[in-house]
Amino acid sequence: MANFGLWDLRLVNPRDGWPNEKARATASKADHVIERVRVFETLEAAIADLTLVYATTARSRDMRKPVLGPEDACQNLTAHIDQGFQAGLLFGRERWGLNNEEIAISDAIVTLPVEQAFASLNIAQAVLILAYEWRRQSGLSATLPFKEAIGEPAGKDELVGMFEHLEKTLDKSGFFTTPDKRPAMINNLRTMLGRGQFTSQEVRTFRGIISSLDRAHERQRENRVKPIKTE
Known part of the structure; x- marks a missing residue:
């Protein structure tokens, strides 16, 4: 009961x-x-x-x-x-x-x-x-407690912002080696990530991961460029 x-x-x-x-x-x-x-x-x-x-x-x-x-x-x-x-x-x-x-x-x-x-x-x-x-x-509904725990689904503006953030970072890292294939690869990435049904919190977490990888890439590039001193 x-x-x-x-x-x-x-x-x-x-x-x-x-x-x-x-x-x-x-x-x-x-x-x-x-x-x-x-x-x-x-x-x-x-x-x-x-x-x-x-x-x-x-x-x-x-x-x-x-x-x-x-x-x-x-x-x-x-x-x-x-x-x-x-x-x-x-x-x-x-x-x-x-x-x-x-x-x-x-x-x-x-x-x-x-x-x-x-x-x-x-x-x-x-x-x-x-x-x-x-x-x-x-x-x-049997699923109501689970929906409350998961949170609200992300809006399209949040998803587009996440896509653009990722694509910008991939551009900087040289991921898109063939320019004419870039549009198709971006469409594939957006389709793949769109199936994830992200919540707003998950979008923020994913963008945090992108930012962290971007900063790590910047540090590696700075370490490869050694300053040359002349006297």
């Missing part, structure tokens, strides 16, 4: 009671979920304030209930929540899941596309899959 931004956990008549220190110890520091747990005597009390409840099961039941996959179910849940209503996902016991009476008071069944010969999942696996799908349908 904590991995995907969910924290409203409701327990119905938990077998080992609550609070439960073993649960806290195995929660991998998801204390904000553990501390908000609410315990109810009955399922009816646990879902009393919800207006949409989906029950999770891998077994067919002798009742007419809509059956949804995780994607459709979570699309419906997010749309329902976006309208200002409350919704919930109902999970059964670790050993034998939900009974028919519990599924009967839900609005639909959610099932996963598992292999029917081995359809059983433990609660943690089922919660993980549906929490992930809810997060995905909520439009929260």
Whole structure:
């Protein structure tokens, strides 16, 4: 739940009671979920304030209930929540899941596309899959933290400045030995560097490298030119 931004956990008549220190110890520091747990005597009390409840099961039941996959179910849940209503996902016991009476008071069944010969999942696996799908349908990008860490992409003016800086330094070092091939080589260099998708910080770093190499080349040239003294 904590991995995907969910924290409203409701327990119905938990077998080992609550609070439960073993649960806290195995929660991998998801204390904000553990501390908000609410315990109810009955399922009816646990879902009393919800207006949409989906029950999770891998077994067919002798009742007419809509059956949804995780994607459709979570699309419906997010749309329902976006309208200002409350919704919930109902999970059964670790050993034998939900009974028919519990599924009967839900609005639909959610099932996963598992292999029917081995359809059983433990609660943690089922919660993980549906929490992930809810997060995905909520439009929260998985790559956002990485984009923030990388920084803003460099503008074209910054890239052109970097290209011109490099080309000027290469001219001074004698890199372009054949003048008539210089335009094609410059186009190749710009195309190659353009694929790098530089950020502004990377452009500054790269230009710093060019300047450092340029200064080193100047020192070498000065050392080769020895002054001659005459008396």
